[in-house]
Amino acid sequence: MSLLDRLTALIAETGPISVAQYMTACLHDPEDGYYATRPALGAGGDFITAPLVSQMFGELIGVWAVAAWETLGRPVPFRLVEMGPGDGSLMSDLLRAVRLNPDFQRAADIWLVEVSEPLKAWQVERLGGAVRWAASLDEVPGGAPLLLVANELLDCLPARQFVRTATGWAEQVIGLDNDGRLAFGLAATPAASLLPDAPRGAVFEQSAAQASLGAALGRRVGADGGAALLIDYGRAEPGFGDTLQALRRHKKVDPLDDPGAADLTVHADFPAVLAAARAQGAETAILTQAAFLANLGIGARAETLLRARPDRSATLGRQLYRLVGAEEMGELFKAACIHSPGWTPPAFEGCDA
Secondary structure, three states, X not given: OOHHHHHHHHHHHHOOEEHHHHHHHHHHXXXXXXXXXXXXXXXXXXXXXXXXXXXXXXXXHHHHHHHHHHHOOOOOOEXXXXXXXXXXXXXXXXXXXXXXXXXXXXHXXXXXXXXXXXXXXXXXXXXXXXXXXEOOHHHOOXXXXXXXXXXXXXXXXXXXXXXXXXXXXXXXXXXXXXXXXXXEEEEOOHHHHHOOOOOOOOEEEEOHHHHHHHHHHHHHHHHHOEEEEEEEEEEOOOOOOOOOEEEEOOEEEOOOOOOXXXXXXXXXXXXXXXXXXXXXXXXXXXXXXXXXXXXXXXXXXXHHHHHHOHHHHHHHHHHHHHHHOOOOHXXXXXXXXXXXXXXXXXXXXXXXX
């Protein structure tokens, strides 16, 4: 029985489900979930992430990690962690960038947090015995400072959606239409009194999972010291909007069409994530991806690569623009940092949130 058939049967028996429940099933169902069975990254897949755009991205994350480690006093050991590491490209580029710092390499206890078995297989092939794996952040040992990176992880965490109607807020849910097909609908919600006022038709997204991760990272860096770098597309200020989307072969498709066959995402809610971290005693900061990479010297890195391979000038120019251009990733994507109090992580000087 397909995931569509099972969801249809569940809804027919118990009633409509939330958008968050639907996202979780589509992405992580053990038999048919997208990440559990068929993640497809890269130009030939369903979507492309910054580490696959250019090696410069992962290399500069490596520069950031070394500078942060030195600012922290060069602790030995420390946990170098990536959550949601995709095909392993970011960590591979990061580790290549830090080869000239053997002290950093020796001090780093490297972990990847991954729930997708297909993606873990790619990571094993790319990184071999250089890292260890965990299914959750809780499985990564504490007791040492943390330097954590997560690129395009928040957008994969499930969110509920609420719609402002003429009579108040209602939750957007997924039920069945008269022909028995999946369809969006509205349901009364006891959470209505807690939602901000908004014009009729406004959509408010709320991700308990994103906020929970922010709180967990705030607790972790508060207890052990260190920083977590979260890079994703989303808003830096509270706001409204329906950002649920499904991507297949780099094109947007109907989120209700063929559950499990496409990647489902929502925008990262950085205000909620960072507020949850601050509630645990951490400090936070946020920049656009363009500003973050510029502060780390992406322009100089591009020039170095160009001098080594002038024949690739057009390709390097396209890659650079994809990462920092205002119409590409540069402005929509944000780099947020959750860190222990009393220091400023590199690239975030003079910036807070």
